[in-house]
């Protein structure tokens with residue numbers, strides 16, 4: 001009750017000089033606003049990346065070939081992954097659910113006079129289940145298609161729509177290739193899936209990996225192998241198994257470097273989390289400087305206020321205020337100013353976040369967390385208390401007789 | 408109620424020492440109304456601040472209700488000021504941005520009382536100012552402001568009120584209205600100590616202290632004839648003074664009959 005009244009008194013004296021109070025808190029406003037918006041941008045960006053991982057499919061580990069140099073000697077080539085690796089990996093680890101080889105590249109696809117660019121992906125039967133793709137019609141690649149290198153193709157939603165309009169595509173013959181096109185038979189059309197991970201599933205065409213190697217890209221190697229672990233706990237042991245198996249298959253001696261690299265999504269996540277934290281720390285430090293400036297502003301305005309209100313302080317002491325009451329009054333006033341500055345800062349930071357979200361066309365969805373707001377307001381209040389200590393102490397030590405004589 | 412012995416208050420000004428109070432002895436009983444007069448710089452305000460427990464003496468003893476004030480902690484002094492003592496100043500000393508009723512409630516707030524509004528309104532009623540309760544000081548006349556200040560001084564029902572030149576910033580008529588309030592308070596048993604250099608104001612007390620150079624030169628009770636004489640001598644506003652004397656004469660005649 002008593003504290004409540006002191007807070008009311010503080011608000012009252014602020015109202016008399018609100019413009020000055022706001023000017024004094026510019027540092028706090030900028031500091032808090034910067035923390036809030038930086039926080040929103042960082043965590044928004046992080047969430048976006050996390051979401052992409054999640055969309056890509058759960059528990060995926062991807063192997064890429066690697067060309068590394070070591071003491072002038074080349075270790076591995078971009079050709080180091082082979083189709084034979086795929087089947088061995090599938091049987092070698094008990095943690096694996098499915099294995100998917102891939103080759104891809106931009107190519108053309110034609111149907112009579114309709115012609116468009118698409119990403120040609122050579123892969124196997126499991127592509128659909130690994131990325132949770134659904135068929136609008138027809139069927140996926142069949143194991144026989146892979147084994148027999150058939151000229152069959154599954155079209156992405158947008159590809160089918162552009163080439164066929166509304167008419168059924170399954171069973172039709174199209175032509176596809178990179179420079180020279182050859183005839184393929186459409187066996188399936190995907191539902192509209194949109195962006196999954198880093199690939200737009202509506203703009204791809206899927207063909208058997210064997211066909212892609214021999215008939216389209218003319219290569220013997222594969223570009224990547226994606227393995228799906230049985231569950232999240234299997235990701236790390238699977239990674240170990242893959243590494244061991246591939247080193248054996250590729251005859252890499254102990255001490256030599258791998259000719260492949262394994263991307264474990266958990267590791268990516270950890271690295272991104274670490275990166276965000278480092279940036280958050282940098283931004284907090286910068287805003288910290290602004291908060292210090294804000295604190296000095298508040299200390300200054302409180303000192304002015306104590307001087308201006310010397311007589312008032314004398315009167316308060318004369319009617320029975322203890323020095324602790326005077327101390328509290330000015331401390332509360334300082335922290336109220338600072339908290340108000342903080343609130344304005346939160347509001348501005350929030351507005352800036354929304355602005356960034358809208359100008360980026362929702363590419364960057366800023367994330368404003370309650371904990372960031374609470375932390376910012378708490379920090380602002382603390383800055384107020386700390387910078388109010390000296391002026392409040394000065395006020396509480398005033399000699400009432402001197403204060404009452406003060407002109 | 409108040410007992411002071413050989414009270415000194417010295418201020419060191421570089422080499423020299425200002426003896427604002429230079430050995431004051433004084434006893435004041437509950438229910439007295441006393442004027443303190445004297446030239447500027449004679450130590451009136453200094454004495455008042457000491458008696459009001461706002462200041463500590465350089466030497467000497469001061470007992471308030473038989474308690475040695477120098478033995479009290481600053482917290483106890485604050486409580487004493489809050490419960491027992493009210494101050495009224497020449498320049499009113501109200502808090503500007505605050506409504507009258509909140510100014511009046513200030514001592515109650517520091518007494519940590521809950522329902523301050525009602526007591527504050529009651530105090531305003533005693534000075535006849537309820538209708539201005541929600542106005543701010545800058546919306547009020549000098550006399551009204553001083554009445555708010557008096558309401559603030561009496562809101563905690565103190566036994567002692569100090570007034571330092573309470574009429575100094577007011578015209579004679581308004582001053583008389585303020586004095587009437589003090590008379591009423593005095594009639595209800597409150598001890599009143601009035602610092603003033605206006606003789607017609609000082610003469611309204613029953614006892615007048617004359618100070619000079621930090622000492623009490625003269626301390627005498629004012630009887631009826633003497634009061635008239637003093638009032639008549641007052642040159643500031645002779646007519647008012649005479650009217651007042653007439654009034655007193657009439658009053659006396661009324662009470663005697």
Ligand SMILES: Nc1ncnc2c1ncn2[C@@H]1O[C@H](COP(=O)(O)OP(=O)(O)OP(=O)(O)O)[C@@H](O)[C@H]1O
Nearest residue numbers: 418420425426427446447448449450451452453454
């Ligand atoms: N803080 C101080 N430092 C030095 N001297 C002081 C201080 N306060 C008061 N004095 C001196 O003490 C003496 C008494 O002052 P005081 O204010 O009590 O006088 P006063 O009788 O109230 O005068 P006035 O009628 O002008 O109000 C004066 O000479 C004054 O200059």
Ligand SMILES: [Mg+2]
Nearest residue numbers: 451452453571
């Ligand atoms: Mg004085």
